[in-house]
Amino acid sequence: MATDGAIAAFGRDVRRLRPNVVIGGVEGLAERDWPGSQLCIGEAVIQLDSLRSRCHMTTIDPDTLQVNPDVLRDIVRRFGNKLALNADVARAGLIRVGDAVSLVSTATYPRPSSAASLDCTR
Numbered sequence: 001m002a003t004d005g006a007i008a009a010f011g012r013d014v015r016r017l018r019p020n021v022v023i024g025g026v027e028g029l030a031e032r033d034w035p036g037s038q039l040c041i042g043e044a045v046i047q048l049d050s051l052r053s054r055c056h057m058t059t060i061d062p063d064t065l066q067v068n069p070d071v072l073r074d075i076v077r078r079f080g081n082k083l084a085l086n087a088d089v090a091r092a093g094l095i096r097v098g099d100a101v102s103l104v105s106t107a108t109y110p111r112p113s114s115a116a117s118l119d120c121t122r
Contacts, residue, residue, distance in 0.1 A: 002084035003031045015062040017084050023101050040102040043093025051082035
């Protein structure tokens with residue numbers, strides 16, 4: 001999972017990060033404060049676990065397959081080798097491009113043992 005703000009800060013082709021979901025409308029590196037929170041997207045609840053450590057795959061150009069080790073060096077230097085988010089599905093559900101996304105802090109809404117009871121309309 002990644003945000004458009006983090007992708008902009010990265011400044012390279014998003015495909016190098018290989019996110020399953022990109023959240024739009026997020027300023028800068030706000031996602032760095034999200035681990036431990038949940039996202040309500042469509043019918044789904046996504047548990048945000050931690051910032052994602054990056055690996056050699058980011059150095060491979062998705063079009064040419066050329067390897068550029070400077071890409072990973074830059075991620076290490078500027079982002080402490082952590083960019084985007086590790087996430088788990090807490091409650092399965094349909095999500096669509098353009099669905100509203102709500103960030104639910106577990107500080108204000110403690111994580112339920114089952115996300116089935118999470119009210120995403122709050």
